[in-house]
Amino acid sequence: MEASIEVDGLRKRFGAVAALDGMSFTVAPGRVTGFVGPSGAGKSTTLRVVLGLDVAQEGRALVGGRPYRSLGEPSRHVGALLDAGALQPGRTARNHLLWLAHAQGAGARRVDEVAELVGLGAAIRRRAGSLSHGSRQRLGLAAALLGDPPILVLDEPFTGLDPQEAAWLGGVLRGLAGEGRAVLVASRLMSRVQDTAGHLVVAGRGRVVADLGVDELVADA
Ligand code: ADP
Ligand code: ADP
Numbered sequence: 001m002e003a004s005i006e007v008d009g010l011r012k013r014f015g016a017v018a019a020l021d022g023m024s025f026t027v028a029p030g031r032v033t034g035f036v037g038p039s040g041a042g043k044s045t046t047l048r049v050v051l052g053l054d055v056a057q058e059g060r061a062l063v064g065g066r067p068y069r070s071l072g073e074p075s076r077h078v079g080a081l082l083d084a085g086a087l088q089p090g091r092t093a094r095n096h097l098l099w100l101a102h103a104q105g106a107g108a109r110r111v112d113e114v115a116e117l118v119g120l121g122a123a124i125r126r127r128a129g130s131l132s133h134g135s136r137q138r139l140g141l142a143a144a145l146l147g148d149p150p151i152l153v154l155d156e157p158f159t160g161l162d163p164q165e166a167a168w169l170g171g172v173l174r175g176l177a178g179e180g181r182a183v184l185v186a187s188r189l190m191s192r193v194q195d196t197a198g199h200l201v202v203a204g205r206g207r208v209v210a211d212l213g214v215d216e217l218v219a220d221a
Contacts, residue, residue: 001064003029003150009059021206031198079144089129133160170196
């Protein structure tokens with residue numbers, strides 16, 4: 001599958017609120033696309049539509065050229081990190097990953113690979129309920145990577161990480177993009193995203209207010 005995301009003219013209202021008002025942008029392989037904007041700009045709603053968790057009233061969202069809901073084995077195509085919600089607190093991080101891997105037809109070797117890639121370290125043997133927020137973010141990212149998908153969609157991946165961890169995660173995401181993946185990172189924190197992204201989509205009030213390549217941003221360098 002081609003590594004791309006296309007968001008084209010999405011409109012969605014919740015009652016009187018226009019959450020999405022013509023949201024359009026594309027995510028290409030090879031660089032991280034940062035999706036920034038203030039709370040309420042429509043970032044989460046856009047990601048939910050991209051991931052088939054919600055539907056827009058107008059427009060379309062395609063992953064690898066197809067609607068998410070038409071993908072046969074979604075986890076092989078698209079990895080998602082939303083809020084690291086659905087963890088069973090009594091299960092160890094490793095058992096959580098083994099359980100997800102099993103459901104995807106992958107094995108323990110893949111679990112150990114992704115745990116290494118995201119730097120879970122000794123946290124992999126701890127119960128999910130006792131993990132720090134940063135470790136839970138790493139666990140969520142590991143889960144998203146299990147199926148080795150060409151497309152990644154991450155909502156606020158830097159939340160709860162200290163500056164060093166955030167810098168490290170930025171490097172991991174750039175590496176994943178550099179291998180040819182399409183990587184979309186939504187965040188309220190412009191400062192975190194600007195160090196990581198090669199492409200910035202700025203949202204406000206349900207639409208894109210700026211769409212910039214990073215070479216345009218460093219014109220003063
Ligand atoms: P962001 O992720 O950028 O903070 P959201 O997509 O969460 O923005 O929200 C965009 C707008 O849509 C906000 O005004 C929010 O309150 C509203 N909204 C989002 N989801 C719902 C919902 N399920 N019901 C009603 N309003 C919603
Ligand atoms: P974020 O700012 O990261 O989008 P929110 O707290 O705005 O987080 O939204 C969290 C969840 O609540 C999302 O699933 C969103 O769709 C939903 N939501 C947001 N605003 C509303 C609202 N006004 N009414 C109902 N659900 C909402």
